[in-house]
Amino acid sequence: MALISSSRRLRRTPFSEGVEAAGVKAYTVYNHMLLPTVFASVQEDYAHLKRAVQIWDVACERQVELRGPDAGRLMQMLTPRDLGGMTAGQCYYVPIVDETGGMLNDPVALKLAEDRYWISIADSDLLMWVKAVVYGYRLEVLVDEPDVSPLAVQGPLADELAARVFGDAVRKLRFFRFGWFDFDGACHVIARSGYSRQGGFEIYVEGGRNGMPIWSALMEAGRELDVRAGCPNGIERIEGGLLSYGNDMTR
Numbered sequence: 001m002a003l004i005s006s007s008r009r010l011r012r013t014p015f016s017e018g019v020e021a022a023g024v025k026a027y028t029v030y031n032h033m034l035l036p037t038v039f040a041s042v043q044e045d046y047a048h049l050k051r052a053v054q055i056w057d058v059a060c061e062r063q064v065e066l067r068g069p070d071a072g073r074l075m076q077m078l079t080p081r082d083l084g085g086m087t088a089g090q091c092y093y094v095p096i097v098d099e100t101g102g103m104l105n106d107p108v109a110l111k112l113a114e115d116r117y118w119i120s121i122a123d124s125d126l127l128m129w130v131k132a133v134v135y136g137y138r139l140e141v142l143v144d145e146p147d148v149s150p151l152a153v154q155g156p157l158a159d160e161l162a163a164r165v166f167g168d169a170v171r172k173l174r175f176f177r178f179g180w181f182d183f184d185g186a187c188h189v190i191a192r193s194g195y196s197r198q199g200g201f202e203i204y205v206e207g208g209r210n211g212m213p214i215w216s217a218l219m220e221a222g223r224e225l226d227v228r229a230g231c232p233n234g235i236e237r238i239e240g241g242l243l244s245y246g247n248d249m250t251r
Helices: 016-021 042-051 071-078 126-137 158-166 168-172 208-221 234-239
Strands: 026-030 033-038 054-057 063-067 091-093 103-105 108-113 116-120 142-144 148-154 178-183 186-191 200-206 228-230
Touching: 016 033, 016 054, 016 208, 033 054, 042 054, 042 228, 042 234, 054 208, 063 071, 063 126, 071 116, 071 126, 103 126, 108 186, 116 200, 126 142, 148 158, 148 208, 158 168, 158 178, 158 200, 158 208, 168 178, 178 208, 186 208, 200 208
Parallel strands: 054 228
Antiparallel strands: 026 033, 054 148, 063 116, 063 142, 091 108, 108 116, 148 200, 178 186, 186 200
């Protein structure tokens, strides 16, 4: 099979070094970044995910940050879902639609503060659409892509592994809630969420330089838990009824 050359059009992630060391066998391209798709085999990766714990490089879930006085207004303009009850510290599934109601993206939004949101996007160039809405309506809000790269910890032993690295308080997070947790003197958002039904967390690693230290700490802490590098698994997500934008839905 022919190789794909890396370039500015196809970005590595802050965790690529760890992914390669773990023996990744295949990738896809998602938001112009590498997304691992197979390590041992799709079947073995599935079986391991259901019995132990995996670390997933999902840095391709890029963040669109909304920051400013009109951030809340803009967030509501982007989705038909009512966000009136959303509070800081919550995650919401927020389908993003165009002027015809066609699906543009199906991300998860995190409300960091009344005037600040992250939109953790699926595979499309949503940043451009959001900037256009801001310009068209002359909203007072800054829209950009922060240096934030999600790293998922998924599987039935995810709570134990996360607690070993970030402390027992992480166990208290409720589903689709997040908090700030310290690692080596820096705080990172950790949410109880993820693209599997096995339970776990998504760590929003701020600063690419922090990627491999957190990856390595999780791998070391999880040795006796049979931790492995993994990735979103097609068998498990279909079994769990999780939709995939671009595969199970289109505009």
